[in-house]
Amino acid sequence: MGFMTPSATGADFKTYVAFNAKAGRWYTKDDGKDEPLFEVTDMTAVFDMPGLQTGWFKFTSGVAPEKVMDPSFSAAAPNPGQDFKRGFQLDLYSEKNLLGLREFSSTAGIVIEAMNQLYDLWVAAPETATGKYPVVRCVGVTPVTNKHGTNYQPKFEIVGWTDRPSAFEDMGQPRAAPTPVAHAPVAPAAAAPAAHMPPPVAPAPASAPAPAGAPLF
Amino acid sequence: MASAFERHGLDHLSASSINLFVAQPAMWAMQKLMGRKSMVGPAAHRGTAIEAGVEMGLFDPAAPVEACQEAAIARFNQLTALSADPAVQKERANIAPAVAIALAELRQYGIPEAAEGNRQHRIEVQLPGVPVPFIGWLDFWYPAHGIIVDLKTQARLSSKISDPHARQGAIYHAAHGNAEIRFAYVTPQKMGVYRLEDPRRHLDRVVSIAQSIERFLSLSDDGAALTRSLSPDLDSFYWNDPGARAAADEIWGFAPEGDAACLNAAQ
Numbered sequence: 489m490g491f492m493t494p495s496a497t498g499a500d501f502k503t504y505v506a507f508n509a510k511a512g513r514w515y516t517k518d519d520g521k522d523e524p525l526f527e528v529t530d531m532t533a534v535f536d537m538p539g540l541q542t543g544w545f546k547f548t549s550g551v552a553p554e555k556v557m558d559p560s561f562s563a564a565a566p567n568p569g570q571d572f573k574r575g576f577q578l579d580l581y582s583e584k585n586l587l588g589l590r591e592f593s594s595t596a597g598i599v600i601e602a603m604n605q606l607y608d609l610w611v612a613a614p615e616t617a618t619g620k621y622p623v624v625r626c627v628g629v630t631p632v633t634n635k636h637g638t639n640y641q642p643k644f645e646i647v648g649w650t651d652r653p654s655a656f657e658d659m660g661q662p663r664a665a666p667t668p669v670a671h672a673p674v675a676p677a678a679a680a681p682a683a684h685m686p687p688p689v690a691p692a693p694a695s696a697p698a699p700a701g702a703p704l705f
Numbered sequence: 706m707a708s709a710f711e712r713h714g715l716d717h718l719s720a721s722s723i724n725l726f727v728a729q730p731a732m733w734a735m736q737k738l739m740g741r742k743s744m745v746g747p748a749a750h751r752g753t754a755i756e757a758g759v760e761m762g763l764f765d766p767a768a769p770v771e772a773c774q775e776a777a778i779a780r781f782n783q784l785t786a787l788s789a790d791p792a793v794q795k796e797r798a799n800i801a802p803a804v805a806i807a808l809a810e811l812r813q814y815g816i817p818e819a820a821e822g823n824r825q826h827r828i829e830v831q832l833p834g835v836p837v838p839f840i841g842w843l844d845f846w847y848p849a850h851g852i853i854v855d856l857k858t859q860a861r862l863s864s865k866i867s868d869p870h871a872r873q874g875a876i877y878h879a880a881h882g883n884a885e886i887r888f889a890y891v892t893p894q895k896m897g898v899y900r901l902e903d904p905r906r907h908l909d910r911v912v913s914i915a916q917s918i919e920r921f922l923s924l925s926d927d928g929a930a931l932t933r934s935l936s937p938d939l940d941s942f943y944w945n946d947p948g949a950r951a952a953a954d955e956i957w958g959f960a961p962e963g964d965a966a967c968l969n970a971a972q
Contacts, residue, residue, distance in 0.1 A: 558809075566769065566770055567809075567812065573813070574809055574810070574813065604895070604897075680865075681864035681865055682864065682865040682866060682897070682899035682900070682902075683899070683900075684897050684898055684899065685887055685898045685899060685900050686898075687810065687811075687813035687814050687898075688814060688847070688850040688852060
């Protein structure tokens with residue numbers, strides 16, 4: 489059993505907000521030990537997109553996740569071992585909806601896909617270059633049915649822009665906003681963009697129970 | 706009676722061949738009917754190098770990513786050793802991050818199946834209405850998952866599978882009907898793995914193109930005459946290779962002395 493691997497910044501453990509893909513709902517809890525989870529009815533928050541990190545995550549029931557973060561988007565950390573999956577994490581902030589600063593992470597393919605789309609929107613937005621942070625809302629969920637059954641994919645929209653909340657910790661050198669694409673954007677295709685296909689899941693060994701605290705996809 | 710393909714010495718087709726015929730028929734004819742080859746540029750070598758690094762990392766899951774990156778860069782250096790193209794430096798810088806990103810995604814698929822004596826699987830498939838077979842090579846086949854993955858390297862990530870790639874995937878699907886075809890597009894920053902939808906529709910287009918080629922070849926048994934009945938788009942990146950442009954000058958007579966020779970021949 490492991491305690492959470494310290495993040496690259498050495499930050500303290502944060503209260504999390506989780507997306508339950510089976511239910512299509514968001515949950516968080518109040519700060520403090522043994523606080524109960526409650527459903528987030530309005531998932532609108534400031535997303536720390538410059539602080540978005542990718543890496544390897546291992547969720548085990550009853551303990552904080554183990555994480556090994558990538559040094560950068562373009563350089564993946566080595567796979568720490570079995571049961572680790574690729575995922576992302578970033579901070580979200582909303583006093584009203586989340587009771588403050590929360591950490592959001594996921595290794596679920598459909599959630600990663602949704603975050604990829606949000607990332608592309610954020611990169612393309614002119615406000616990003618001004619240093620503003622996006623206010624993002626989960627405007628709905630889309631059912632995705634496959635061999636794992638039906639799971640729900642969140643749909644994110646940028647509904648506003650704001651100054652960087654002081655709650656977002658200083659990561660030393662803040663990750664710079666990406667340079668806007670210098671040349672002409674890719675012409676929109678007549679067909680809808682293709683969906684990223686998550687890797688196929690290997691059949692789990694019969695003796696290994698599904699971890700209860702892990703994302704349900 | 707021999708088919709038009711066979712009369713011109715073409716015993717097979719491929720995805721790259723039909724896609725070149727669609728994009729640059731003059732170059733297709735120059736290569737296939739007059740045997741004049743073109744050199745590819747640093748971007749193509751970047752793709753070959755990244756594939757080499759990714760292949761190493763997928764068939765040997767214990768190989769450190771760094772070792773795969775080094776192998777990829779070594780391959781690139783080998784391919785571009787004699788190139789004076791200024792794009793070589795830029796393309797070299799894209800290799801290591803792309804290898805890391807591709808491995809992070811594709812290692813989750815497990816170890817691909819190796820072919821006998823080779824890592825890539827050769828496919829050969831006969832399509833109704835086309836007298837010669839299609840031949841190709843699969844990048845990564847995962848029979849346990851029923852998935853074929855073809856790796857494509859890019860500078861900027863595509864949002865969908867391009868039509869030329871879809872045609873390639875349709876040919877793979879025709880050879881392995883139970884397999885799902887996925888295209889893994891990787892850039893130095895990110896990756897998108899897309900499933901080929903409706904391969905049948907793209908296969909119809911493959912057959913249509915092949916039959917267009919057959920009709921073109923049927924017009925004459927003289928490959929040089931057929932080639933000169935077309936005209937190259939020298940503004941296209943396909944013609945960036947100086948050797949290809951020199952061959953175009955020679956075949957179509959763009960050089961002043963070439964023009965005069967053609968005019969003299971016509972009079």
